[in-house]
Amino acid sequence: MSTAQGARARARIEVTAAIKDEARRQLAAEGAAKLSLRAVARELGMVSSALYRYFPSRDDLLTALIIDAYDSLGEEAESAHAEVAAAGPRERWITVCVAARRWALAHPHEYALIYGSPVPGYTAPQETVPAASRVGVLLIGVVRDAYGGKGVARTPLPAEMKTEAQRMSAELAPDLPPEVIVALVASWAQLYGLIGFELFGQFNRVVEDREPFFRHAVGRLAHDVGLVYPEQAATAGGPPSP
Amino acid sequence: MSTAQGARARARIEVTAAIKDEARRQLAAEGAAKLSLRAVARELGMVSSALYRYFPSRDDLLTALIIDAYDSLGEEAESAHAEVAAAGPRERWITVCVAARRWALAHPHEYALIYGSPVPGYTAPQETVPAASRVGVLLIGVVRDAYGGKGVARTPLPAEMKTEAQRMSAELAPDLPPEVIVALVASWAQLYGLIGFELFGQFNRVVEDREPFFRHAVGRLAHDVGLVYPEQAATAGGPPSP
DNA sequence: GTCTATAACGAGATAGAC
DNA sequence: GTCTATCTCGTTATAGAC
Numbered sequence: 001m002s003t004a005q006g007a008r009a010r011a012r013i014e015v016t017a018a019i020k021d022e023a024r025r026q027l028a029a030e031g032a033a034k035l036s037l038r039a040v041a042r043e044l045g046m047v048s049s050a051l052y053r054y055f056p057s058r059d060d061l062l063t064a065l066i067i068d069a070y071d072s073l074g075e076e077a078e079s080a081h082a083e084v085a086a087a088g089p090r091e092r093w094i095t096v097c098v099a100a101r102r103w104a105l106a107h108p109h110e111y112a113l114i115y116g117s118p119v120p121g122y123t124a125p126q127e128t129v130p131a132a133s134r135v136g137v138l139l140i141g142v143v144r145d146a147y148g149g150k151g152v153a154r155t156p157l158p159a160e161m162k163t164e165a166q167r168m169s170a171e172l173a174p175d176l177p178p179e180v181i182v183a184l185v186a187s188w189a190q191l192y193g194l195i196g197f198e199l200f201g202q203f204n205r206v207v208e209d210r211e212p213f214f215r216h217a218v219g220r221l222a223h224d225v226g227l228v229y230p231e232q233a234a235t236a237g238g239p240p241s242p
Numbered sequence: 243m244s245t246a247q248g249a250r251a252r253a254r255i256e257v258t259a260a261i262k263d264e265a266r267r268q269l270a271a272e273g274a275a276k277l278s279l280r281a282v283a284r285e286l287g288m289v290s291s292a293l294y295r296y297f298p299s300r301d302d303l304l305t306a307l308i309i310d311a312y313d314s315l316g317e318e319a320e321s322a323h324a325e326v327a328a329a330g331p332r333e334r335w336i337t338v339c340v341a342a343r344r345w346a347l348a349h350p351h352e353y354a355l356i357y358g359s360p361v362p363g364y365t366a367p368q369e370t371v372p373a374a375s376r377v378g379v380l381l382i383g384v385v386r387d388a389y390g391g392k393g394v395a396r397t398p399l400p401a402e403m404k405t406e407a408q409r410m411s412a413e414l415a416p417d418l419p420p421e422v423i424v425a426l427v428a429s430w431a432q433l434y435g436l437i438g439f440e441l442f443g444q445f446n447r448v449v450e451d452r453e454p455f456f457r458h459a460v461g462r463l464a465h466d467v468g469l470v471y472p473e474q475a476a477t478a479g480g481p482p483s484p
Numbered sequence: 485g486t487c488t489a490t491a492a493c494g495a496g497a498t499a500g501a502c
Numbered sequence: 503g504t505c506t507a508t509c510t511c512g513t514t515a516t517a518g519a520c
Contacts, residue, residue, distance in 0.1 A: 008486070031362040033275040038511060049514080050488050058512065117358030118442055120273040129447075161458050164451035172448070185449060186436065186459040192444075193435015194428065200360055202434075205371075206414070207427060209406035216403050217428040220466060280497075289503055 016054050018044060020068065023061055028109040032119045035062065059122055066124060067131045069110035074134025076103040081138055089146030090219070090227040096138050097191055097218035104195045111199060115192050136188055140173050143184055146227050147176055155179055155226075180226060187221040194218070258296050260286060262310065265303055270351040274361045277304065301364055308366060309373045311352035316376025318345040323380055331388035332461070332469040338380050339433055339460035346437045353441060357434050378430055382415050385426055388469050389418055397421055397468075422468055429463040436460070 022040045037058050041048040055061040080099035084092050104111040113119075114132070157165050157179045165178035172181055194217050197203050198210055207213050264282045279300050283290040297303040322341035326334050346353040355361075356374070399407050399421045407420035414423055436459050439445050440452055449455050 012486090029362070031275045031359070033273045034362070036511065037513090047489055048512080049490085052513080053487060112359035115438075115442070115444070117273070117354035120271065120276070124443070132444075155462075158454065158458055158461075161451075161454045164449070164454060168449065182455065182458065183462070186455070186462065189439040189444070190432035190435045190459075192439065193432040196357075196435065196438065197431040200357070201366070202357070202431065207406070207410065209403075212400070212402045213406060213424065213428070216400055216424065217432075219400075220397075220425070220428065224462060224466070278497080291503080 012054075019051060019054055019061070020064060023065055024110070027065065027113060031109075032062065032113050032122075037061065062119065062122055063125060063128060065110070066114055066128050069107070069114045070128065070131035070134065072107065072110070073100060073103045073114070074131060074138075076100070077135045077138055081142075089142050090222050092142045092145075093139065093222040093225075093227050094215060094218055096135065096142065097221070098215065100135055100191065101195050101198070101214055104199055108199055111195070115196060116200070139184060139188060140176070143180060143225050143227065144173060144176060147180065155183065157182060183225045187225050190221060191218060254296070261293060261296055261303070262306060265307055266352070269307065269355060273351075274304065274355050274364075279303065304361065304364055305367060305370060307352070308356055308370050311349070311356045312370065312373035312376065314349065314352070315342060315345045315356070316373060316380075318342070319377045319380055323384075331384050332464050334384045334387075335381065335464040335467075335469050336457060336460055338377065338384065339463070340457065342377055342433065343437050343440070343456055346441055350441050353437070357438060358442075381430060382418070382426060385422060385467050385469065386415065386418060389422065397425065399424060425467045429467050432463060433460060 019040060022043050023035060025043075026035055026039060035058065037051050037055075038048045040061075041051050051061075055064065077096050077099045080102075081092060081096050084095045087095075104115075161182065162178070165182045168185065169176060169178040169181040172185070176184075194214055198207070198214070203210065261282060264285050265277060267285075268277055268281060277300065279293050279297070280290045282303075283293050293303075297306065319338050319341045322344075323334060323338050326337045329337075346357075403424065404420070407424045410427065411418060411420040411423045414427070418426075436456055440449070440456070445452065
């Protein structure tokens with residue numbers, strides 16, 4: 001009886017994976033807006049109503065794809081980071097950013113799903129938040145370690161940002177000073193600005209040799225969040241140099 | 243006969259505008275991927291074949307909407323800039339960025355059309371380039387003026403970026419040093435990272451008081467491209483402060 | 485209980501004959 | 503330019519196999 005349940009569970013996992021794989025294929029071909037349960041079922045040789053045993057609605061399938069995409073990106077970033085865990089914070093920061101770009105270039109349609117235009121009529125549920133946070137958490141960790149090791153340069157905040165900065169700090173990383181959290185969140189958004197512009201064609205005929213450009217840009221972001229070169233930690237605030 | 247032709251031309255302009263208005267409405271409701279000439283025609287009480295007198299294909303209608311969106315954004319940024327044309331480069335930079343954000347918040351679906359995920363099966367023709375360049379040209383102008391006025395802090399480039407930086411400089415602004423152009427292009431992409439994250443919901447539950455956050459972040463971008471406060475122009479490279 | 489299949493709904497798109 | 507017959511879609515109800 002336990003073997004029967006095991007087989008059943010295994011089959012269920014396999015079918016679920018097949019549905020998501022086919023859905024991802026359609027995502028690439030037609031975009032998230034045109035993702036259709038019926039087309040997925042047809043391609044798999046199933047009948048559309050059978051899909052409802054696996055995903056209660058089209059939106060639930062979309063949510064699963066979104067969480068998978070965030071997790072796939074998060075894993076890529078985390079394993080890249082693990083390989084340089086012993087390095088300095090600036091190198092770790094750049095490694096995480098480069099891994100995020102690499103993942104995005106390898107999975108452009110899934111990138112568009114999570115960081116591109118919202119899908120009309122769909123709003124992501126709270127379940128997506130943990131997976132969506134993984135890269136951000138990683139970057140916070142890098143800065144936290146640097147801050148413990150005094151490698152962080154603090155830059156002052158304008159008066160009208162003080163309360164919001166304190167709220168953000170309390171919410172995201174109470175052990176880090178507000179001005180660092182503000183720079184971190186801005187850099188986080190700016191990182192995806194760089195990736196999105198490359199992926200969505202805005203850099204066509206503008207930036208040709210993209211990898212060094214990207215590395216240099218995220219190196220400047222590292223500087224913005226206070227990750228300076230070791231020898232500059234004392235005289236923090238100076239421009240980065242190779 | 244010239245009056246008849248005038249009336250004809252006027253009617254054509256009006257119908258063209260009505261088609262684009264209706265198409266924009268559908269853009270907001272269903273997204274660019276599902277934009278359908280038939281649906282636009284139905285809503286206007288026309289027959290679908292009549293639309294082809296105004297737009298030879300769905301892609302041409304999309305192109306027109308994209309150019310309109312870029313132009314609308316460009317106009318907003320340019321007129322905002324004109325009002326502070328006499329101010330310092332840092333204030334002019336921030337004004338342009340704030341205007342871009344204001345336009346994006348007022349026209350989220352058109353923003354998604356031009357800076358969001360690519361529309362499956364559509365590739366933008368070269369005609370869109372001039373309109374798409376307007377904000378970038380504006381930002382280059384601000385930095386150019388500052389550079390002439392010595393308000394620009396130069397930061398060194400890594401060796402592997404030198405040739406690409408020189409190519410970009412020659413292409414975009416031969417009168418500006420390569421390291422400034424690189425910082426400018428990166429900041430340009432990062433600006434839309436900030437706007438996109440706010441617009442597409444990535445800042446939900448992360449950044450609440452967004453305007454001061456945005457102003458502060460683009461102030462840091464200004465600093466990245468070398469637009470420091472007048473009194474700091476000599477000791478360039480220091481952190482920005484209000 | 486778990487799954488798949490049939491059939492149907494209401495809504496919308498589409499192709500072609502007229 | 504109009505009409506109609508035939509597609510698509512998400513979703514549900516129901517029945518039967520395992």
